[in-house]
Amino acid sequence: MYDLKPIGIVQSAIKRSGDMPLQGVPAVIKVFDEFLEGLTGIEGDSHINVIGWFNKAERVPLMVRPRKINPKLEERGVFSLRSPTRPNPLSLSATRLTKVEGPLLYVEPLDLIDGSPIVDIKPYSSGWDAIFWARDVHSALITRHMVQADVLAELLREAYNFHGEKCGAIAVAAKIAYDAAQTLEASMRDISLRLPRNVNTHVGDGLVGISKATIGNVRLTFSEDPDVLFFTAAQSIRYRVFDVPNLEAHRVFELSPDELFERL
Numbered sequence: 001m002y003d004l005k006p007i008g009i010v011q012s013a014i015k016r017s018g019d020m021p022l023q024g025v026p027a028v029i030k031v032f033d034e035f036l037e038g039l040t041g042i043e044g045d046s047h048i049n050v051i052g053w054f055n056k057a058e059r060v061p062l063m064v065r066p067r068k069i070n071p072k073l074e075e076r077g078v079f080s081l082r083s084p085t086r087p088n089p090l091s092l093s094a095t096r097l098t099k100v101e102g103p104l105l106y107v108e109p110l111d112l113i114d115g116s117p118i119v120d121i122k123p124y125s126s127g128w129d130a131i132f133w134a135r136d137v138h139s140a141l142i143t144r145h146m147v148q149a150d151v152l153a154e155l156l157r158e159a160y161n162f163h164g165e166k167c168g169a170i171a172v173a174a175k176i177a178y179d180a181a182q183t184l185e186a187s188m189r190d191i192s193l194r195l196p197r198n199v200n201t202h203v204g205d206g207l208v209g210i211s212k213a214t215i216g217n218v219r220l221t222f223s224e225d226p227d228v229l230f231f232t233a234a235q236s237i238r239y240r241v242f243d244v245p246n247l248e249a250h251r252v253f254e255l256s257p258d259e260l261f262e263r264l
């Protein structure tokens, strides 16, 4: 047998896995005394990979319905899902390390419930761990099968992971991306962007983070046309973006689309 020794435990406001939002919540990892020396130097890392143990999860079956995404979806193999049900219920979360206080690691977000054992922590390296052009079925399922608020939360996460700041502008980008993907009936991963040279750079970053369009993959080009964004799949649509309100991302989500942009 393999000998697995927890190195710490999760402190979270969420006590039941059914209450855990897909995006996770801020949490604290309390590292046990005998492993404290292993934290030496960790405060220099902005992000860490946390490997935890879903101690309340079932280990069977191998086919699971991704209920949190949509209970109507078909069953899929557990190795193509992030479901806690798996033969070895290990969790893997890349998360932001916001503060270190002795044995306490403050992280945001984490999708492990209160009391979950942590089995390992490794530094997250964007050069090694972030494969920008990766395609995955999981995020495609989210954007196709969840309600608008959950899809926007997912798009905001992708924009934030690229941009590095959860500002109102990337929430505007998420709202436009959502509208464009719905209108063009295409995934943002398949849509090309044409951004005005005078684009709000935060909105531009958000759209690149969501679409994975780059200059190199020829899905990102620039236009001299001031203020107008083009999105192209089988067809094209154009948007004019209004001045970005000076609000936090979650407040921007409360605004109606026509307060933020117009489809031309």
Ligand SMILES: [Zn+2]
Pocket (backbone or CB within 6 Å): 163, 165, 166, 167, 168, 169, 170, 202
């Ligand atoms: Zn920003």
